[in-house]
Amino acid sequence: MPLLEFTPSGIYCRQADIYIDPWRKVNKAIITHAHSDHSRWGMKHYLAHPMSIPVMKLRLGNDISVQPVEYNQKLNINGVEISLHPAGHIPGSAQVRVSYKGETWVASGDYKVEDDGLSTAFEPVKCHTFITECTFGLPIYKWKPQSEIFREMNNWWKANQENGLTTIVTAYSLGKAQRILQNVDTNIGKIYTHGAVENTNEVLRKAGLDLTETSLITRDTTKKELQGNLIIAPPSALNTPWANRFKPISDGIASGWMMLRGTRRRRAADRGFALSDHADWPGLLQAIKATGAQNVITTHGYTSVFSKYLNEIGINSVEEKTLFIGESIDTAEEEKGKEEAVS
């Protein structure tokens, strides 16, 4: 019996009777991070990192039963040692280490290896079997250092400002949005936010995260006030009446998918920034090698291709079907998200 099994309800540790990021209702779930495809509604009891909890409560309801678990804090459940380790994906994101009778597995959720200056940086964890995403598991995905991306974003913002335009950049409201507001140059102007982003900012601030100052856009916010400043909004806000009322604007999308010209052109935005909270091709390989794992299970992304490549370089790998999404290319998917399996 493997230490972790892939069941219809999710990734399951039988010995400890606990699920990792399950997608069906179960008794006990340990959550890697608060994104909706990993942290779903309906579990009797949750365990999660303290930074994940306020967002989970915001999204799943205040009445959920949840126990905080710090990074590196060791839990012992029926002889199984379980602990969380930083995944560098978003604030509070964690890899779950499960160890029993000398055998160790790590379920990494979503992760990236670059330090984004916001989330606790990724730490490799030694294990025998590593469960990994591969949202960007093709050799065409190679991120530029984020300093370079933010330099481009700052230059674009400045140029827009000189042309009298308001800048709108879209990013997931949890993680990417905060990463942007922490890293852009606030000497250029003020940062305004869409309600979905501000709600998340608020709970993260309450949880102790020191975020750059932002102003929520309300009905009373005038166009003039916004002019030349930066608006951060979720992807679904692009090309909507909400965004159009701030015209003249220049809009941009921050997403790993913006690496490809075809995707950039398909999204009707002025600029695309290839900025992702997922590991790129070199990042995935670096992370996997650092675990020392001989077995790798791929869960979402380009799983079949990525597993095939790992086998060729001497690492046993199989793919398992899950309902994780990774970075969605499309806003509609992001919102309904839950049922979609990306194979």
Add this chain to the structure above:
Amino acid sequence: MKDFAALFTALDQTNSTLKKVDALAKYFDRSNDQDKLWAIAILSHRRPKRTVKTTLLREWAAEEGEIPLWLFEEAYHTVGDLAEAIALVVPESSEQQNESLSYWIDLIISLGKEEEETKKTAILAAWHQMDAAERFVFNKLITGGFRMGLSQKLMTRALAKHTGIEESELAHRLMGDWSPQTTTFNELILTKDEKADLSKPYPFYLAYALDGEVSDLGQPNDWFAERKWDGIRGQVIVRDGQVFVWSRGEELVTDRFPEFQSFAEALPHGTVLDGEIIPVVDGIPLAFGLLQRRIGRKTVGKKLLTEIPIHLIAYDLLEYDGKDLRGLPHLERRAMLEKLVRNHPVDRLLLSDLVAFTEWKELTEVRSDSRANHCEGLMIKRKSATYQVGRKKGDWWKWKVDPLVIDAVMIYAQRGHGRRANMYTDFTFAVWKGEQLVPFAKAYSGLTDAEMREVDAFVKKNTIERFGPVRSVHSELVFEIAFEGINASSRHKSGVALRFPRINRWRKDKPKEEANTYKDLIQLLENYGQ
């Protein structure tokens, strides 16, 4: 090259034609003549001949990226563009280059006669000196298929801005058979040469599809109507005892249609005809499929010449007695054309007859029997209109017949190219033959972006099997497929070949069982096949 790559990026980053034209005009302002000329050539689809095979480029890119070739192929299918896939896979290096666009194009051209090893050394060296954006543009120069999101029309506008020469004059100067290797910017663009190249055609005037009611055009008496012939648009030029034939794509196709050589004797010199190149037997045009057999060949054998006799059905006269007639009203050009054809009868030259009508509803009737007459519909042209440059709204309208349609089930999907990269957007459709689904058409265009995303998600969720880039999916989605014509075909398993198949709409209202049958398809073939 840095400037050209920056231009490319700038064009990519805006949807505003104004800004695009501006960016290109600025590029012209700061570039040397040879670079300008190459930029014009590329934007008018005159790229240098391919000197390095793409299979080699793939191998080298995989080697440089330190990945197996199969993985490179996967990456390529995801990107949907070979030049871009290579640019992304090859690692960044710290080397730099500052050579001009022409320098790199000359290098590419010079590789034509070199050994494979020399080619490899030169290409790898180039890749190493470039950043990803430059590398992409460089690869595009080799592989072709340059789409910079800027039509030839807009390019001409930018050039007009840069030179101060009028757009229509430039459009004419840019026509014909030239290459930066045989001419200079000064010679081609800046010099007004009275006895310009004998072969030089006029820019084609193109019609818009009629979108409203035909009666909205006003007085029927202000308009001419003709059949819309289903051949290829062409210009036949007779000058100085020589004949030149141009296709609409600005391709010189004289050799493919030796039938027109007799025009040199028969027609007065300094004559340019605009018309449809089409096979005609006993006054009846033949199916487009037959013409395709001719188009594909550079040289034509005796058998084909007899079986598929090409004619020109002329509908306009652009030059007579060496004089440009484009500024005259259509009414006058038409009269001169009729007189010319009457006074100079020549085998293979036909006149496109006018359809007589006094009321719009008569025209509606004529249009409805288009398919039986092997026509695509009608052309409606304003009698007072001059012959303009490019696609212009207002005076020339095409009024096509409604397409044929059939409801089919999607059974395979493949990832698309360009804007559809990394999405399953190219589909194979099938109809029912008993319990079996028989594939009969492939189509990709016709869905909205939102529908495209929805279908893409369906494909990812409903994959049965993968064959390389193709996935078979659960037969569930029904689409209405529209097409312009249908013919028997021994090359297709279904036994039919469709003309211009595309997705008309997604029949979300129809369960798969209610899609059309193979029998329905064959019925269409019997009714409309040619």
